[in-house]
Amino acid sequence: xxxxxxxxxxxxxxxxxxxxxxxxxxxxxxxxxxxADIYGxxxxxxxRKTNNLEGFLSLDIDTGKAVVLEAGHLSYEYSQYNYxxxxxxxFFRLGMDFNLLKPGTAIGxxxxxxxxxxxxxxxxxxxxxxxxxxxxxxxxGSVPSSTHSAHFFEVSPGxxxxxxxxxxxxxxxxxxxxxxxxxxxxxxxxxxPGFGNGTKSFSPGINYYIILSIPYKK
Amino acid sequence: MKYKNILYxxxxxxxxxxxxxxxxxxxxxxxxxTVNVSFYQTGTGLSVAVDSVTLYxxxxxxxxxxxxxxxxxxxxxxxxxxxxxxxxxxxxxxxPDTVTFHYSSYPHLVSxxxxxxxxxxxxxxxxxxxxxxxxxxxxxxxxxxxxxIRIYF
Numbered sequence: 001x002x003x004x005x006x007x008x009x010x011x012x013x014x015x016x017x018x019x020x021x022x023x024x025x026x027x028x029x030x031x032x033x034x035x036a037d038i039y040g041x042x043x044x045x046x047x048r049k050t051n052n053l054e055g056f057l058s059l060d061i062d063t064g065k066a067v068v069l070e071a072g073h074l075s076y077e078y079s080q081y082n083y084x085x086x087x088x089x090x091f092f093r094l095g096m097d098f099n100l101l102k103p104g105t106a107i108g109x110x111x112x113x114x115x116x117x118x119x120x121x122x123x124x125x126x127x128x129x130x131x132x133x134x135x136x137x138x139x140x141g142s143v144p145s146s147t148h149s150a151h152f153f154e155v156s157p158g159x160x161x162x163x164x165x166x167x168x169x170x171x172x173x174x175x176x177x178x179x180x181x182x183x184x185x186x187x188x189x190x191x192x193p194g195f196g197n198g199t200k201s202f203s204p205g206i207n208y209y210i211i212l213s214i215p216y217k218k
Numbered sequence: 219m220k221y222k223n224i225l226y227x228x229x230x231x232x233x234x235x236x237x238x239x240x241x242x243x244x245x246x247x248x249x250x251x252t253v254n255v256s257f258y259q260t261g262t263g264l265s266v267a268v269d270s271v272t273l274y275x276x277x278x279x280x281x282x283x284x285x286x287x288x289x290x291x292x293x294x295x296x297x298x299x300x301x302x303x304x305x306x307x308x309x310x311x312x313x314p315d316t317v318t319f320h321y322s323s324y325p326h327l328v329s330x331x332x333x334x335x336x337x338x339x340x341x342x343x344x345x346x347x348x349x350x351x352x353x354x355x356x357x358x359x360x361x362x363x364x365x366x367i368r369i370y371f
Contacts, residue, residue: 082333130325130334132299134250135283136275139299139336141325186326186337199329 035211089123091194
């Protein structure tokens with residue numbers, strides 16, 4: 001309850017500060033941020049067959065920009081009446097975050113901005129069982145395990161705020177466009193780690209991060 | 219203040235879009251792959267509608283795909299994905315025949331919601347009593363409703 005109150009207070013403070021114009025010279029610390037997504041583990045409580053773990057590393061290069069590297073692992077199972085699907089693999093995203101708040105407003109603690117990422121996914125997928133009904137009855141089959149890769153581009157708007165000293169929380173919405181998948185047009189991946197629904201060229205997602213912010217320069 | 223409202227509105231719109239996209243969608247795509255046979259008039263090459271078509275799989279005469287259907291320009295013939303050949307009784311106007319298709323099959327993912335269907339690659343069909351002129355146009359049998367065979371009469 002205390003943390004929720006602190007978060008709400010921080011969000012209100014952040015909201016108030018966004019109306020304040022920045023000063024000419026504001027000492028803003030440059031930070032290295034190391035974080036973990038907590039949306040994936042929470043989602044795993046709801047859906048035991050999807051286990052997504054990912055981490056976040058960023059380096060401020062000035063008061064408005066940071067270089068970001070994200071990486072993670074997905075273990076995914078999906079089953080419906082006419083097929084089962086298994087997938088697991090690694091993914092990486094590299095890019096930059098752009099803080100749209102002025103330095104005097106952000107003061108090194110608040111972020112409301114846009115990220116751009118290039119993503120790479122390497123995964124193994126398998127269809128242990130599939131069936132299809134038509135005029136002649138039910139035909140069954142399977143697809144053996146095979147390894148593939150996929151590339152995608154991402155735009156990721158988000159908000160982050162300092163919960164207490166050096167600890168930041170926030171969420172990021174991910175809007176991804178698939179550039180290429182090596183699965184081919186007949187056996188597309190039902191799910192691509194780091195991207196989402198592999199049968200679509202556009203896939204949205206969301207993350208909620210808790211981040212340790214370490215100042216390295218003022 | 220205006221800047222803040224625009225930013226929040228933008229983020230809220232994106233959040234709603236993400237949540238809507240994450241909701242499960244029904245299967246709306248076509249999942250049946252068929253051999254598409256079109257009828258043409260010899261000489262003119264124009265598409266024509268036949269007076270009557272009857273079609274059923276050999277051994278499946280109680281389950282007719284077309285039963286004296288009239289006015290058709292195109293008929294769709296499903297293949298048995300569990301085997302590498304299947305045969306049909308076909309009667310166009312008053313001319314009966316038996317046709318056997320030989321093919322290979324492979325799975326194709328239609329969508330996450332629909333699951334898999336089977337596509338086929340067709341060999342030249344065998345007609346028992348070829349009273350019509352048949353032309354194989356496209357050996358790939360998919361869900362795209364493309365023309366595969368032309369019958370001229």
